[in-house]
Amino acid sequence: MTETIYGGGCLCGWIRYEAIGPADNPHTCSCRQCQRHTGAPTTVWAAFPRDRVRWNGPGGAPATFRSSDITSRAFCPRCGSSIGAIDDAPTIELLIGGFDQPDQAALRPRAHSFVDRRPGWWHLDTGAVEPEADETT
Numbered sequence: 001m002t003e004t005i006y007g008g009g010c011l012c013g014w015i016r017y018e019a020i021g022p023a024d025n026p027h028t029c030s031c032r033q034c035q036r037h038t039g040a041p042t043t044v045w046a047a048f049p050r051d052r053v054r055w056n057g058p059g060g061a062p063a064t065f066r067s068s069d070i071t072s073r074a075f076c077p078r079c080g081s082s083i084g085a086i087d088d089a090p091t092i093e094l095l096i097g098g099f100d101q102p103d104q105a106a107l108r109p110r111a112h113s114f115v116d117r118r119p120g121w122w123h124l125d126t127g128a129v130e131p132e133a134d135e136t137t
Ligand SMILES: [Zn+2]
Pocket: 010, 011, 012, 013, 014, 015, 076, 077, 078, 079, 080, 081
């Protein structure tokens, strides 16, 4: 696997990160938690071991909100941008919309969670991959 470094951050630049690849389990999620966390009908996630993510912006680590028994949602305390989820696993899942270069083949979602929660008018290319049943983000 290629050791790609994914840079990214929030809208205002206060929260910045570098995540060392490979990006694990890139997938979409259309669950209600993700919808409310981001305001988007569907989110796209990539996971990294916690020790492979470095918070290197002026704000350090993002603010968090405890959203379930296993994870906290992360966001910028200045501009409110959704950053991802800091799991107890210990895993950090990042929303790839915040990546500097989200258009990379390695980030293409291969699984789709909670497809049935998306609005009916929202087109989601689920390909041949079956939706995942678990909600970990
Ligand atoms: Zn910000």
